[in-house]
Amino acid sequence: MLYHYNRRPQDSWPIDTITINGMIAILATICRSAFMAVVAAVLAQTKWNWFSGQHGQYTARLADFALFDNAARGPFGSAQLIWRFKGGHLACIGAALSILSAAFSLFSQQLISLRIDVVRQNIANPARVTWAQSSIGTALLSSTKSAIYNGFMARTIGDPQAYCPTANCTWPIVPTVGVCGACVDLTFEIYHAGKRGGSDCWLRTPGGLWLSNPYCDWEGQSGPIFNISNGTGQAFSSYPFMLPKNAPNVIANFGAMGLPPKVTDGSTTINKSVAVDCGLWYCVQAHNISVRLGELHDEVVETWSKARVKDFLIRIENISFVDIPSSFNTDPGESYGLDLGLTYHMRQYLNDTIWGSIKKVNFPSNLQLPFITFEAQSDYAEGMHNGLDNIHAWVGRLAKSMTNDLRLNSTYPSAESERFQGTAMTNQVIIVVRWQWIVFPTVLVLLSIVHLGIEMVRTRRIPNVRPWKEESLLPLCVDIDDEIREKAREGITEPGGIEKRVGHYFLNFRGF
Numbered sequence: 001m002l003y004h005y006n007r008r009p010q011d012s013w014p015i016d017t018i019t020i021n022g023m024i025a026i027l028a029t030i031c032r033s034a035f036m037a038v039v040a041a042v043l044a045q046t047k048w049n050w051f052s053g054q055h056g057q058y059t060a061r062l063a064d065f066a067l068f069d070n071a072a073r074g075p076f077g078s079a080q081l082i083w084r085f086k087g088g089h090l091a092c093i094g095a096a097l098s099i100l101s102a103a104f105s106l107f108s109q110q111l112i113s114l115r116i117d118v119v120r121q122n123i124a125n126p127a128r129v130t131w132a133q134s135s136i137g138t139a140l141l142s143s144t145k146s147a148i149y150n151g152f153m154a155r156t157i158g159d160p161q162a163y164c165p166t167a168n169c170t171w172p173i174v175p176t177v178g179v180c181g182a183c184v185d186l187t188f189e190i191y192h193a194g195k196r197g198g199s200d201c202w203l204r205t206p207g208g209l210w211l212s213n214p215y216c217d218w219e220g221q222s223g224p225i226f227n228i229s230n231g232t233g234q235a236f237s238s239y240p241f242m243l244p245k246n247a248p249n250v251i252a253n254f255g256a257m258g259l260p261p262k263v264t265d266g267s268t269t270i271n272k273s274v275a276v277d278c279g280l281w282y283c284v285q286a287h288n289i290s291v292r293l294g295e296l297h298d299e300v301v302e303t304w305s306k307a308r309v310k311d312f313l314i315r316i317e318n319i320s321f322v323d324i325p326s327s328f329n330t331d332p333g334e335s336y337g338l339d340l341g342l343t344y345h346m347r348q349y350l351n352d353t354i355w356g357s358i359k360k361v362n363f364p365s366n367l368q369l370p371f372i373t374f375e376a377q378s379d380y381a382e383g384m385h386n387g388l389d390n391i392h393a394w395v396g397r398l399a400k401s402m403t404n405d406l407r408l409n410s411t412y413p414s415a416e417s418e419r420f421q422g423t424a425m426t427n428q429v430i431i432v433v434r435w436q437w438i439v440f441p442t443v444l445v446l447l448s449i450v451h452l453g454i455e456m457v458r459t460r461r462i463p464n465v466r467p468w469k470e471e472s473l474l475p476l477c478v479d480i481d482d483e484i485r486e487k488a489r490e491g492i493t494e495p496g497g498i499e500k501r502v503g504h505y506f507l508n509f510r511g512f
Contacts, residue, residue, distance in 0.1 A: 002025075002111065002433045008115055010114065010429040019429060021112055028108035031202030031441070032101055040072040041099050042079075042455050046091040047072075052465045055405040075099040090458075093451050097444055104444075110437040115430045121298040123169060123422040126298075127160040127290050127407040128176035129416045132282060132338035140349050147405035148350070152383030159227050159298035160407050164291040164424060171289045171422035173301070173329040175323075176407055176414075179251065180283040180303050181399035183391045184238045190257070201270060203257060207232025209275045211257040213283045225270060225374070225386045226258025226358040235279035248319045249282040251343060252350045257359065260388040276391045279306060280350075280399060282343065284336050286328045289422075302327060309340060319343065331419050354423050356381030 070077025356378030387394025
């Protein structure tokens with residue numbers, strides 16, 4: 001049993017009602033009982049051999065008869081036997097074994113120890129998609145529209161949950177089709193373009209971003225303070241890959257000019273405006289995903305945007321990403337891309353949705369300063385304006401929200417792959433047998449066998465002695481000297497009286 005369960009998980013033990021330590025205790029008790037039965041039998045037989053094996057000499061005291069009986073019953077009698085013979089009799093071996101057997105339980109309980117190992121188990125792929133499809137016919141999925149809205153408005157965007165049955169899990173680099181985004185600051189390009197219609201103040205950039213207001217310098221006047229317009233394409237040229245503005249995987253290019261929230265108050269004029277150009281496009285992302293102490297970490301470590309339109313037998317005129325670096329850990333049997341129609345539907349939806357402006361409105365008030373409010377022409381204008389103080393973080397949240405939608409809600413989900421299986425790190429309790437603790441009981445058993453063999457040989461060589469062992473009625477068949485018997489009767493009425501009167505007599509057993 002010990003060999004079978006050594007170095008195996010604790011939960012491999014099949015019995016619920018008793019532990020493996022409990023089973024060892026039961027087996028140790030059975031073993032000690034059997035061991036003591038043998039030792040007691042040998043000590044009992046040694047008694048007959050002691051009184052019969054002195055070659056006719058009277059060297060065995062009558063008190064030794066009781067001494068051997070007591071030694072066969074337990075450690076206390078065994079200690080008396082050892083003291084009597086000072087270790088010089090073969091029976092002292094059996095007596096010592098009887099005393100040492102008391103340590104059986106101690107050594108058996110030390111046999112098993114438990115070790116906690118960190119073990120690994122495979123877990124499912126995290127959310128990923130190799131082929132993006134988030135539209136049905138000509139309409140975007142509702143989840144995609146919601147993801148765009150949340151990206152514009154939300155202060156934080158979470159990560160798709162990854163199944164981790166423990167508090168610590170890791171995955172290899174996981175590639176997925178996602179959305180990349182970037183914004184560039186064009187404030188340094190703003191110039192005063194003069195009047196525009198009824199506006200005395202018209203701010204522009206060479207790329208076409210603009211903002212007009214009836215007043216440039218007057219503080220506290222009503223008028224537009226923020227505007228979203230068509231982009232300049234400079235966001236794509238700032239990307240390390242130098243993505244062309246007309247690349248097939250481009251989703252949108254838009255820009256904005258206006259007062260950031262931190263300076264939007266009644267005393268600030270639009271001359272303090274900033275300008276940004278932003279772009280969104282489909283890309284392949286390499287995610288480093290892990291769960292540490294129950295906290296999910298999902299980091300984009302690389303992106304790749306090189307794509308071209310390809311013809312497929314099944315997907316006609318679709319966009320595929322090409323020349324993806326090996327560091328993305330892509331499966332050679334998988335292609336990464338998206339339906340060409342998806343980019344068309346996304347561009348159309350964003351072109352119809354995200355534009356708008358924010359206007360400052362002053363109302364007369366009894367106070368020294370007028371009451372000021374801000375009116376947003378669209379939620380999207382409000383959301384982008386709120387992110388203008390940190391436009392890079394804002395566009396990152398927008399791209400992440402749209403990526404999450406692709407990973408979770410694509411109508412063309414990716415198949416489970418062993419390549420992207422994660423590893424759960426968990427603590428497992430292992431049974432370890434400490435074999436050194438079994439040496440002592442084993443030595444005792446071997447000594448008892450040797451002792452038994454010696455007494456068996458001695459019994460065979462002594463005339464008129466048979467293996468009577470602890471035969472309790474045998475003394476009824478033994479004759480004893482009348483004088484000794486009479487003296488023994490005198491001590492019946494007092495404790496230990498018989499031994500006091502006749503225990504010092506030397507006897508020799510000569511048969512029946």
